Amino acid sequence: MSGFDDSDFVRLLEIIDQTEKERRSETAGNFSKSTLEDGYGDYGGSYDRVVSGLIFAGTEPDLIYGNIYIEDGIIKEIEELSGSQMKSRNWIVPRFINAHTHIGDTLLKDPPLGPDITPYAYKRDLDSLVRPPNGLKHRFLSDLSQEAAIDSMESAIWDMYQNGISVFADFREGGLSGVAALIEASKNAGRGIHPIIFGRPTFSGFDSAASGSDFSASHLFLDELRDLLDVADGIGVSGTNDLDEYILAKIAAKTQSKRRRLAIHAGEKDRSDIEPALSLDPDLLIHMTHAEESEIKIAADREIPIAVCVRSNLVTGVGLPSILSMLDAGISVCVGTDNVMLNAPDMFEELHFLSKIYGISDATLFKMATSNGADALGCRFTGSIEVGKKADMMVLNAKSLNLKHVKDPLAGFVRRARADDILGII
Template sequence: MFTISNGIILKGQDLVPAKENIVVDDGRIIEMGKDVLEGKTIDVDGAVVCPSFINGHIHIGDSIIKDEGYGLSLSEMVKPPNGVKHKALANADDDELISAMSDSMWDMVYSGTTHFIDYREGGIKGVRLLRKASEGIPIKPIILGRDDSFYGEDPDLKQVRTAVRRLLKVADGIAPSGFGEITEDVARLIVEECSKHNKISSIHVAESESNQTESIEKSGRSEIEKGVLNGFDQLVHLTNPKNNDLELVSNSGSNAVVCPRANATLNVGVCRLNDMLNLGMKPLLGTDNVMLNSPNMLRELEFTLKLMSVYYKDYIVPSKLLQMATTNICSHDVNNIVQKTAINEGNCAEFVIFKSFSKNPYLNICNRSETKNILYIINKKCIV
């Protein structure tokens, strides 16, 4: 048992600041208050206590090819099966891949991340390699798998269903690349099987303008519309919405994930974050491909904070931005797989303690903090 004392706590899903102490016992927050003190006391002297980060979208297998292919198009870089990353993954040695993924996970831990949602290539073997790479690291990977049988204009649906069912025995869900690579029959099958097994279904949508144009020309519907109508739990990117795409998502049960730095690196556009927030959406924030970006959520937060100011010529609300990296997952914990919690009594103790630089606790984290400014990372029973 220990007490974090004298900190500014960002409490609950809305991250409301309060000057309180936190008592932790056996990995859970058992009491909070101004005067509570039990067990060992850790005096953080006015530091900011924030829920630990969840990286809402990442391709951690790309850790083996950092910065390769810079300047190529989106398709040349990441479109399966012949993108730069897919060729590299196909030729990678297992030990090399495990080592590179482990290094990236430690990078995430030291920068305050305790959970991440990964789009994992390589079928069942790919999922198992990531599980092995995460052993002994205080981080929780939520692994969404895929299989090569998903792709093509005329896939064998029996083969696809078998592949999905086998994957779901080892993965937390299924995540095909996008509607440019799969048919809607495959999409419906994936969603159906994931729902049946209480697992996550996710897909990239509207990452580029060309993706959207091609989808509308072929089917009369945007990729975002297809994602919603086919019932995917999680839609990633939404960078180039058309017409009422965002309203459609906001009225559905689908969860949005945005990756501003990756979109910028690939020259595909700026996600409409302020518009999403104005519609009442609660998106997640992700760093996307490790080949493009470091998996550091602090860098993603600062970049997003300033990019939105330039794009909209208006400010994004800092507390809403920080929620995208922390407690928004609590609002729609997809199929209860992620199990990420806010700082409340009874919840798991998963939070990061940042050195204080300013009177605004949200900007203290989003605008000022670096990895070196993290004093403690509390992850259930682990203190880093």
């Protein structure tokens, strides 16, 4: 009987190494024409590129077999064909819109979530983790060098790219230097992923209780706010309980006058900051975990979208938002992954949790993770596969071990698809 000798072992290692290199290459989007069964590559006609397969077209979406013709990065034509005409059965899906992140805390992954209460359990404490200015996160960030901040955020951006994310909306702490660090990290990442930056003033040396009489401090605050709005896409407020009315009013007024976006955490831990947040008429509300029907109705009447971060809410133990009530009220609900220190920025996982916890329809969840987020952030150039939009797409391997035998591709995408199913990113 023949045995498994050293040469066999060496050959096995070579196969494993080559397989891993190919997998990494495909995940990064450097895939070959044969890898996608001729579904991607140069096209001999008047277009730069053609992508073929099962297209998740539009916002609902409408699943059709066909070709997508791309020129200068823009979708110029979508040609529907019968399934029998198609060589490629791979899924062509719009990339995700991650509507709420904090990637500045990437270097603080998986911190203690609270004090131990038994030898095998701890009590979760949201304020001790993230409330400014003395929460663990903010103490950590205050000691973080600019170089370390840029490097860590660059890795988070690259991670999001590999997970099929096209746009992410980040609450960037640290004033102007914090925004500058994220801009530099995005530039260094050098990939097709677009940040929407919600800056946050530092309020350094500003005694808000004396804001009406302390002219010099007020002047410094207004200067910083003006400078932030010159470089950021908007302002991200940690919560109305963290700031006084003077500061909040100035932020809202200046943001509106500069035609920037105002996003606010509201109702994450309790209801106390929801009404003040609504009074500022923000462009985006984050969490609304403890919102009641009356507050949901106000948000709906004012057409304020809400970004939900369910995995984050579960980690911090604050409860779960009434997403079904939000949808019933007609609110445009979008999805975020929140702090990198608490969860990987993985929109596939976010969809899995939402599907299993709430029983929301696959089509609705698809919109929440794509076009709803694009609309909420003013990124209407992306979020769906439609003629005239940017070709922000990922190609999923319909023959992967995970997706093979899926009967309903939309359900398969929402409920079970993973980053390792991605063949390439366009």
